[in-house]
Amino acid sequence: MDLNPTAEDRAFRTEVRRWLERNVPTSDAKTLDERKAWHRKLYEAGYVGMLWPKEYGGWGRTPMQQAIVQDEMARLGAPPPINGLGIGFIGPTIIVHGTDWQKQRYLKKMLTAEEIWCQLYSEPNAGSDLASLKTRAEDQGDHFLVNGQKIWTSSGPIADWGILLARTDGKAAKHKGISCVLLHMRQPGVEVRPLRQITGSSLFSEVFMTNARAEKRDLIGNLNQGWEIAQTTLGWERGANSLGRVTRYAVAFNQLVRATKELRRGGKPLLEDAAVRARLGKAYAELEVQRYAALRVLSALQNSDSPGAASSITKLSYTEFEKRYFELALEILGPYGQLVSAREEFEDIDTSSGEPGTWATAFLWSRAGTIYSGSSEIQKNIIGERVLGLPKEVRADRLKA
Amino acid sequence: MDFSFSSDQQLLKNSARGFLDEHVKPATVRLLWDDPRGESDTLWKEIAQLGWLGLSLPEAHGGSGLGMVETALLLEEMGRAAYPGPYWPTVLAATAIELAGAEAQKKRWLPAVATGDARATIAFLDTELDWRPEAAQTRAEKTGKGWTLAGRKRFVPWAHVADVLLVPAQTPDGLTLFLVDPRAAGLALEPVPVMDLATRLVDVTLDRAPVAADALLGGPGQAGPLLAALLRRGAVGAAAEMLGAARRCLDMAVGYAKVREQFGQPIGSFQAIRHKCAEMLLEAENSHSAVYYAAWALDAKAEDAELAASVAKAYVGDAARKVCGEAIQVHGGIGFTWEYDLHLYFKRAKALESMYGDGDYHREAILRRVAA
Secondary structure (H helix, E strand, O other), rough: OOOOOOHHHHHHHHHHHHHHHHHHHOOOOOOHHHHHHHHHHHHOOOOOOOOOOOOHHHOOOOOHHHHHHHHHHHOOOOOOOOOHHHHHHHHHHHHHHHHHHHHHHHHHHHHHHHHHHEEEEEEEOOOHHHHHHHEEEEEEOOOEEEEEEEEEEEEEOOOEEEEEEEOOOOOOOOOOEEEEEEOOOOOEEEEEOOOOOOOOOOOOOEOOOOOOEHHHHHHOOOOOOOHHHHHHHOOOOHHHHHHHHHHHHHHHHHHHHHHHHHEEOOEEHHOHHHHHHHHHHHHHHHHHHHHHHHHHOOOOOHHOOOOOOOHHHHHHHOOOOOOOHHHHHHHHHHHHHHHHHHHHHOEEEEOOOOEEEOOOHHHHHHHHHOOOOOOOHHHHHHHHHHHOOOOOOOHHHHHHH | OEEEOOOHHHHHHHHHHHHHHHHHHHHHHHHOOOOOOOOOOHHHHHHHHHHOOOOOOOOOHHOOOOOOHHHHHHHHHHHHHHHHHHHHHHHHHHHHHHHHHHHHHHHHHHHHHOOOOOOOEEEEEEOOOOOOHHHHHEEEEOOOOOEEEEEEEEEEEEEHHHHHHHHHHHHEEEEEEEEEEEOOOOEEEEEEEOOOOOOEEEEEEEEEEEHHHHHHOOOOHHHHHHHHHHHHHHHHHHHHHHHHHHHHHHHHHHHHHHOOOOEEEHHHHHHHHHHHHHHHHHHHHHHEEEEEEHHHHHOOOOOOHHHHHHHHHHOOOOOOOOHHHHHHHHHHHHHHOOOHHHHHHHHHHHHHHHOOHHHHHHHHHHHHOOOO
């Protein structure tokens, strides 16, 4: 056990901090073009696609170094890069399962955000039970004809390409008739309708596919291998992400403490209230434990033990913590916690969503983490079955199969 | 950066598990419930021979010079076995002597601790049950030959078997630490009946107890920072032991959920039970991160070592109580019986939760550090 950063990592952190201090934009990047420009700058500095192999335009860095970049960006409140799904999940899927042609065609433009990617997985009736998806891709010789509907598609309105899970064999068992194919989003058969979230913004959408066309050369892996592919490449970057998240929580904690010095109850600052102090102390203990856990995951990645199903524990831990944390913040702030435009004593906080916001926005966003990328309930099923070895549940769909 | 155990550390953990599985079975723990001392001298000598008592003491005084990470590994395994005996109070008191003692005091006590010939403990609490060292109420007065101590020390772990008590007392110079013979005149020891029958706590009344001039540990008025450091170290050790108790309960709950059938299925196949077990594992894993981060930070003298100790104690206290309690819930009625072993670990976790600073104490300590 040695939790000291290596000399190399320390030097890297200094280098990253210097670069960010010089380059972080002073005003918020508002338009897509501005966000793409910032993304490209980050990429050229070597801070995007850090875990990707060099031969595909990546930087061949370590998970720890990527965590350092995210940590330093969180510290400075730097806007995140875009195309996160592409770089975190879809690109790695293509690297692992794709053809040489696919790699040549798609990877570099994904890294530079020249093309934005989305993930076409969930459907109105296939959420946690993703394998029951109904969108069909029919073999038309040189291409597939795609019909169906997807939902909760992040970046849908700005996406150029999507990675699609669709049924290619209606007769096979439900996990065995699904294929994975890349779909061009800018075509007449694809209609994107933004969905408004409880935050008021529209970062995800519905996608309707009516006789849309997906090329055969864009099939990932073999026909009907889609479920397996979706399972093996989820979570390339999950472990490395958690350190930066914890730093964002810590930045928010400092702002919360500042607010409790301003707000008064019974003639003295809230920070001197024993009940408030006890709860803040408990929250900070939990926050620190999330940080230690993040270091532990990074260490496991560094030792190249793949965290596997254990990454479910990490995801479950920080997303559930985030809910409790912002619930507490809003309780302490009282009516001020509901403000949707920031006042000086409640400065903008990083809501971890990519949209700048207030405590209220962070509180609302915290409800998302325990739903996306496998809900908490699904994570607990995975932990129970694959980590603890508890017996599988009796399920109607398994009885049929 | 490496959060995993070295092969030596893993070896130590495995051998501790093997020894305790064989020599400290639940039946062993139960046998000692009715013993007036509550511990076994044979077992004490055996763990001395294994090198556990001298593990963290300097080599010059018969120890192995290892750190808090190794000590925490042992304590986790001891918690897992609900080990009955004064291991942690003795090692912590020996650390105090190592840190602040005169050469003669070190020579007198450290090799004796390492060989299993001496037991020791620290009397942190007075009648107000305030964990802040400066809140000590016991007073020491100077006499012609030395000092007299007057006060009442509460809930002192294993004082009845100790060969030396470390007693903090207020003097005109400030807080001072004294080495006191528990069998000396003016001391009355009274066992406190508590629910974990394998953890012995004792009230110590000092009625103008005479103490020799050379019984000061460190200089007069110098004990405050030392006691704060010992409390933090004690807290990390207690957290490791609670982690072990929680791991044992988790293992028992998962094992039971795999074989216990209701409605024609193992109960572990039901989400209500499986999700509970997953949450218990989450708490155990987070506790592992907290304990070993804090232990490493002490060894490495990291700048956040003091914060990490409080984080570990506050977090693991809550987590272990939850995990052990939920294990009883998963078991149902059998988990609530005296015959079933779950309550050994449930009670151990609860006993340690209030020692070396309870959750409130450490949460306040955390906040004082981060919200100045």
